[in-house]
Amino acid sequence: xxxxxxxFKRLKKKRDKAFIAFITAGYPNLSATxxxxxxxxxxxxxxxxxxxxxxxxLADGPTIxxxxxxxxxxxxxxxxxxxxxxxxRKDIQTPIALxxxxxxxxxxxxxxFTKDALRAGVDGVIVPDLPIDEDLALRKALRGSGIxxxxxxxxxxxxxxxxxxxxxxxGFIYYVSLTGVTGARKKLPQEIARNVRRxxxxxxxxxxxxxxxxxxxxxxxxxxxxxxxxxxxxLIKAITENFGKKDFIKRVGTIARNMGRxxxx
Amino acid sequence: MLPDKKGHFEEFGGRYVPETLMSxxxxxxxxxxxxKRDKRFKKELNYYLRQYVGRPTPLYFARRLTExxxxxxxxxxxxxxxxxxxxxxxxxxxxxxxxVRMGKKRIIAETGAGQHGVATxxxxxxxxxxCEVYMGTDDIERQSLNVFRMKLLGAKVLPVTSGSKTLKDAxxxxxxxxxxxxxxxxxxxxxxxxxxxxPAMVRDFQSVIGKEAKQQIVKQVGRIPDYLVACVxxxxxxxxxxxxxxKTRAKFIGVEAAGKGLTSGKHAATLTKGRLGSxxxxxxxxxxxxxxxxxxxxxxxxxxxxxxxxxxxxxxxKIKRAKYVAVTDxxxxxxFNLLAETEGILPALEPSHAIYHLKKLAPKLSKNQVxxxxxxxxxxxxxxxxxxxxxxxx
Numbered sequence: 001x002x003x004x005x006x007x008f009k010r011l012k013k014k015r016d017k018a019f020i021a022f023i024t025a026g027y028p029n030l031s032a033t034x035x036x037x038x039x040x041x042x043x044x045x046x047x048x049x050x051x052x053x054x055x056x057x058l059a060d061g062p063t064i065x066x067x068x069x070x071x072x073x074x075x076x077x078x079x080x081x082x083x084x085x086x087x088x089r090k091d092i093q094t095p096i097a098l099x100x101x102x103x104x105x106x107x108x109x110x111x112x113f114t115k116d117a118l119r120a121g122v123d124g125v126i127v128p129d130l131p132i133d134e135d136l137a138l139r140k141a142l143r144g145s146g147i148x149x150x151x152x153x154x155x156x157x158x159x160x161x162x163x164x165x166x167x168x169x170x171g172f173i174y175y176v177s178l179t180g181v182t183g184a185r186k187k188l189p190q191e192i193a194r195n196v197r198r199x200x201x202x203x204x205x206x207x208x209x210x211x212x213x214x215x216x217x218x219x220x221x222x223x224x225x226x227x228x229x230x231x232x233x234x235l236i237k238a239i240t241e242n243f244g245k246k247d248f249i250k251r252v253g254t255i256a257r258n259m260g261r262x263x264x265x
Numbered sequence: 266m267l268p269d270k271k272g273h274f275e276e277f278g279g280r281y282v283p284e285t286l287m288s289x290x291x292x293x294x295x296x297x298x299x300x301k302r303d304k305r306f307k308k309e310l311n312y313y314l315r316q317y318v319g320r321p322t323p324l325y326f327a328r329r330l331t332e333x334x335x336x337x338x339x340x341x342x343x344x345x346x347x348x349x350x351x352x353x354x355x356x357x358x359x360x361x362x363x364x365v366r367m368g369k370k371r372i373i374a375e376t377g378a379g380q381h382g383v384a385t386x387x388x389x390x391x392x393x394x395x396c397e398v399y400m401g402t403d404d405i406e407r408q409s410l411n412v413f414r415m416k417l418l419g420a421k422v423l424p425v426t427s428g429s430k431t432l433k434d435a436x437x438x439x440x441x442x443x444x445x446x447x448x449x450x451x452x453x454x455x456x457x458x459x460x461x462x463x464p465a466m467v468r469d470f471q472s473v474i475g476k477e478a479k480q481q482i483v484k485q486v487g488r489i490p491d492y493l494v495a496c497v498x499x500x501x502x503x504x505x506x507x508x509x510x511x512k513t514r515a516k517f518i519g520v521e522a523a524g525k526g527l528t529s530g531k532h533a534a535t536l537t538k539g540r541l542g543s544x545x546x547x548x549x550x551x552x553x554x555x556x557x558x559x560x561x562x563x564x565x566x567x568x569x570x571x572x573x574x575x576x577x578x579x580x581x582x583k584i585k586r587a588k589y590v591a592v593t594d595x596x597x598x599x600x601f602n603l604l605a606e607t608e609g610i611l612p613a614l615e616p617s618h619a620i621y622h623l624k625k626l627a628p629k630l631s632k633n634q635v636x637x638x639x640x641x642x643x644x645x646x647x648x649x650x651x652x653x654x655x656x657x658x659x
Contacts (some may be wrong), residue, residue: 015597055558056433056544058440059283065427079558102281103542107557129281133271154285161287179285180445256543 002146002172003095003123007046008206008227012176016078018172019219019226019263020100020208021256023235024051024067026076028243030084036239039253041094049126049230052081052100059128061183078108082120089121097124097150097171103140107205110141113221117147124148124171132164139168150174153199153207155191166203172228173199173207184214184233193225195220216262223263231259267580272461272547275583277576278493280460281543282440290448294462296367301469306362313358313475315475317391319347320355322474324481324637329607330524330623337491337630339623341610344502351613351642352474352502353384357453359470361388364451371395371450375439377404377432377498378567379411380613380642381455386420388453393654396420399438401430405565426511429561432571455498457575464575471505478637479509483597484633489513492626493638496619497589498533498569500578502641507587508577517587518626519578520619522564524594533562534591535574536582548574565594565650566614568642594617600624601644601651611644614651 001009011018014020021040026098038046053071077098086097098117105113105127117125125147130138132151148171153162156179165173175196178189192209194243199207210223210230224254233257244250272278274457280290300306314320322343331339344352357374364372372389376382377396382398387395398415402424405412410562411510415422428434443452457467475493495503497519509516524532533539541551552560552572562572581587592600597614600621604612612620619638627636644651652659 026473055428056437058437058545059444061429061441069428072558103544103553103559104557107540107542107555125315128283129546131280131284131287132278133287134281147346152284154283154287156285156288158288158291161284176283176285177449181441 002039002148002171004047004148005092007076008096008172011046017108017226017263018206019260020047020228020230021045021235022049022051022232023239024053024228025066025081025084026053026071026074027236027239028070028081029074030076031209031245033251034084034088037088038091039249040256041092043253043257044264045094045256046263047095047097049099050081052078052098052104053262054104057101057111059181060231061181063236064182067236071237078104078113081190082144083114084118087231091176095123096121098122099126099128102127102130110138114145115139115146118145122147124150126150126174128152132168137231152158152176155179155189155195155232159182163202166199166205169203169205172204173205174230175199175207175209177209177211177213180211182211182233184237185212186214188212188218196203196226217257219259220265234259268427268461272465272579274576276541277466278461278547279578280546281548282460282546283444285444286447290460290462296307296363297462297466300363300366300623307352308360309401310359314355320348320473322569322630324478324484324485327608328458330604332652333607334623334627336627336632337634338632339627340482340635340637342474342506342637344474344639344641345549345610345612345643349387350645351380351384351469352505353381354387354457355473355505356455356467356470356501357373357384357388360451360453361392365392365395367451369449369451371446372453373397373399373439373442373450374434374455375399375432376388376455377435377570378410378646379404380568380646382420382422383411383414383418385453386415386418389420390418397423399423399425399435399442399629400431401425401435401651402433403427403430406659407567407650432567433559440545456501457577458499458545458547458573464547464577466501467501468504468508468577471501474502474505474639475507478506478547482637488627490515490635490637491630492516492636494518494519494520494619494622494626494636496569496615496641497536497574497578498522498571498615499573500575502639504575504577506637506639511586517581518622519589520622521586521589521591522566522569522618523591524563526593527591531563532591533569533571535572536578537591546572547576549574549579565597565645566618568613568615569618590622592621596621596652598654610640612640613642613644614647615643
């Protein structure tokens with residue numbers, strides 16, 4: 001069974017929710033990413049999302065844009081990310097999903113991407129600029145591999161689109177909390193709970209909420225209505241603020257732990 | 266009929282955007298399809314094109330240029346004479362009317378050279394809409410006159426400091442704004458690029474160029490021309506000229522920017538040198554690295570300085586309906602001078618690329634043959650760039 005499915009099965013038994021941690025691969029460098037991922041796994045992250053840097057990340061706010069730009073300066077690409085995942089798999093069995101814009105994997109070749117991702121130990125792929133209308137080629141490539149294509153839904157998704165995504169969803173559904181780009185927000189929309197419930201009418205696939213979540217209080221609130229909480233920019237910020245300090249890894253770990261506890265409460 | 270329902274020109278086009286935008290694109294498509302069939306919409310659009318933009322623009326026989334090159338007869342489609350000085354206004358008027366119909370009160374746009382920004386600010390002012398234009402800080406510096414024009418027209422220019430600080434990143438930022446404010450805002454894309462329905466919709470609004478040219482040339486010479494020549498950045502003036510001639514025997518030549526040369530790594534010749542990929546919402550040829558990262562384009566003309574191209578051009582290239590060639594910065598300057606001196610017209614640097622190509626094409630053809638060149642904009646905006654290169658202070 002795919003590690004993502006296994007994780008949700010385990011959490012469901014405990015009536016617990018998933019804490020999903022996003023960081024950009026190669027920010028500020030690949031060896032830091034490796035240490036941070038291991039720390040996140042130990043500090044309560046149930047699923048790790050690794051961002052593949054892209055030159056034109058149009059769904060991302062300034063925090064992840066800057067991280068992506070820095071990672072590209074380090075010449076991080078899919079090949080080096082697969083190598084990283086392979087090495088991580090020696091130590092951790094936490095599910096890993098790659099969050100990537102479409103062009104890098106399209107250019108890499110979707111068949112080759114699937115093969116290499118599988119071999120490295122990747123469990124899911126999340127493509128923010130590939131709506132369900134355009135994902136046929138990727139779906140075909142992933143078929144039979146066990147790698148899950150995580151689909152998005154948004155506050156603006158029509159019932160028709162929710163139904164389509166629900167029919168096809170695997171792993172979990174990524175519900176975007178707000179109309180906007182990634183990045184921590186002080187306030188989140190009221191309708192999250194209602195919209196998550198609306199999606200859950202049509203599917204048994206877990207629904208996780210991401211975008212904008214900036215602190216444990218928000219995380220706790222969302223964990224009450226969703227099956228998981230996705231946190232990204234906050235962790236990137238923690239990396240930015242603490243990189244170079246002696247206890248860098250521990251400091252990032254503490255912030256992750258606090259978010260994780262809020263989700264698991 | 267292409268594109269298909271989801272905006273595909275075979276493997277090109279489509280909608281490669283975040284889920285958040287999908288319902289807005291579906292709404293826009295529906296509204297546009299409805300408007301296209303609505304007589305009132307057509308009447309309103311035609312009214313503004315005639316009374317406000319100044320259409321039809323002339324199809325001018327360039328006698329001295331023809332004599333100088335000594336071959337085919339050259340006709341210029343004078344989009345430089347449209348209000349605001351370029352073809353961009355054809356599209357912004359159309360989309361502004363649509364925005365009003367959809368009840369959207371705020372308009373956003375991206376701009377490189379500032380021509381599309383000015384055309385958008387103009388349409389927004391005329392329809393009483395709020396207008397914000399994203400522009401890279403590098404372009405703001407290069408095109409300060411257009412920045413000031415936009416401000417005079419009541420638009421807010423939002424500087425973009427990310428990435429290459431030019432058109433590509435201004436487009437990213439405009440899309441991010443649209444994702445955020447999708448319920449209240451209409452995004453007027455300036456070229457035949459972006460997710461469906463934009464490439465088809467912008468093409469349709471710009472097709473007024475080709476439709477007029479067809480009638481005018483038949484009236485003036487009694488037949489369909491042998492060649493159509495136009496510059497290609499995103500490709501809106503060229504697709505607007507070409508598309509109405511699709512089923513005729515006229516040959517299409519799109520002229521891209523070869524910048525400092527095709528092997529220099531500093532060019533914007535997307536169709537000549539690019540590879541298939543997705544950027545800004547559609548699948549098309551792109552300048553990109555082996556890893557699929559988008560490369561920074563270069564051209565002397567800010568309007569061609571874009572690493573992507575409209576999906577319909579990629580399709581025309583694939584089916585060999587059009588031929589695409591590339592012209593360098595220096596050659597474009599030659600084209601600029603050539604038209605200024607033979608015809609007393611200062612062309613924008615974008616169509617100056619196409620003018621240069623006439624030097625190669627026209628002399629090889631007979632005197633009975635006919636070329637239409639789309640003179641997409643006037644050159645006043647480029648005077649300072651050209652002066653700088655010539656080492657003159659103005």
